Amino acid sequence: MPMTLLPLRTAASRCLLALWAFGTLGVAAAQQAPVAAGSQGERGVNEWLMRMQEASRERSYIGTFVVSASGGALSSARIWHAGHPTQQVEKVEVLTGAPRSTYRRNEEVLTFLPEDRVVRAERREAVGLFPNLLQSPGTSIPEFYTARRTGAERVAGFDADVVHLAPKDHLRFGYRVWSEKRSGLMIKLQTLDDQGRVLEQAAFSELQLDVPVPADRIARKMQPPAGWRVERAQAVKTDAASEGWALKAAVPGFKPMNCYRRPAAPGGTGGGSLQWIFSDGLAAVSLFIEPYDRERHQQEGLMASGATQTLTRRMEDWWLTAVGEVPAQTLRAFVQGIERRR
The missing domain is CATH 2.50.20.10 (Lipoprotein localisation LolA/LolB/LppX)
Known part of the structure; x- marks a missing residue:
């Protein structure tokens, strides 16, 4: 899916x-x-x-x-x-x-x-x-x-x-x-x-x-x-450290699984996005990181749909979207822990 x-x-x-x-x-x-x-x-x-x-x-x-x-x-x-x-x-x-x-x-x-x-x-x-x-x-x-x-x-x-x-x-x-x-x-x-x-x-x-x-x-x-x-997917496998991102502290139980760099959609604005995926073996969390765009990124906050929680937040020149079938506090731990290292 x-x-x-x-x-x-x-x-x-x-x-x-x-x-x-x-x-x-x-x-x-x-x-x-x-x-x-x-x-x-x-x-x-x-x-x-x-x-x-x-x-x-x-x-x-x-x-x-x-x-x-x-x-x-x-x-x-x-x-x-x-x-x-x-x-x-x-x-x-x-x-x-x-x-x-x-x-x-x-x-x-x-x-x-x-x-x-x-x-x-x-x-x-x-x-x-x-x-x-x-x-x-x-x-x-x-x-x-x-x-x-x-x-x-x-x-x-x-x-x-x-x-x-x-x-x-x-x-x-x-x-x-x-x-x-x-x-x-x-x-x-x-x-x-x-x-x-x-x-x-x-x-x-x-x-x-x-x-x-x-x-x-x-x-x-x-x-x-x-x-x-x-239409063929153009995601490129990478790792968060090479892209300049890290977590200050691990969220208990969740380990990094994969990381992909995705180009901007044809005709779209921005410089593409990074998807960093974590799992504890049953639940999964995806962190999407992309350059901040004031025209598209206007609403920070938490949304819920069934078991899926979505948390959006601006971080200086970046826009973070955390998504997962996990409680809201889990997404907050990821978003609060992520940092730019270059």
Whole structure:
């Protein structure tokens, strides 16, 4: 589900972001960590997450996925996912808002916009897998979250374990996850605030699990039609230090994942932007840094849409936008800690 500034995303792109969970980030942290075998009631956070991750990679499925936010926004998409241990092919067709279909073959992603006859092409490094809760390699998720099975329910006709992933501090949200009993596939996800209120929910309303999904047929549809314009992402991978930026102190649990320099849009003003991405293994934060423009950058402050918080602030000659599915105080810690070193 990306990569324009996340505050500008539409309800349709919200659905894609829920599917790929800031898909520019990495894959299974839990696969890096040993886990102890045990019954369902004894599974630790890494074991639950690794089971879900393996299911999302190896299972094929077709389903309708619906995302609803606390403010009432609703979006949905139809998904075809061809599971394989080493190759991932999928199609996501947005059912709400402007027509849009996104195809992915491993790191290659094409988004078809029929109203504009445009195909947007990009490569997403370690794009990850649905549901891709496990965002960053080498994290110590158990230091910041606990996992506890709280019951069982049926979702989209499947029996599921209900697992509560609770944060250990106030810098991250909690999650309630429905994991299909037989396979482990995550079929429903709620993001919870510190009072246990649901900020955002994503779930299959209909699901066919372990059905044949023709990966070769999906891949063939990735060829842009004749007469369509292909727009290719021009992001350049870099690092914050080389660009002259640093954090005075790390935000607990969040590690830098990637950093990209993006040119200004054709016909736009300004000198482009820098996107610096952090993750604690489940939650992600993006810092966008660009030259201050008094015509475009007029409103400082905090905005919320479902679980997504956005904080904007001027910093001398620069404009900062912090975005993430984290509490507001987490974004403030990032914005207050960033500094220019040259």
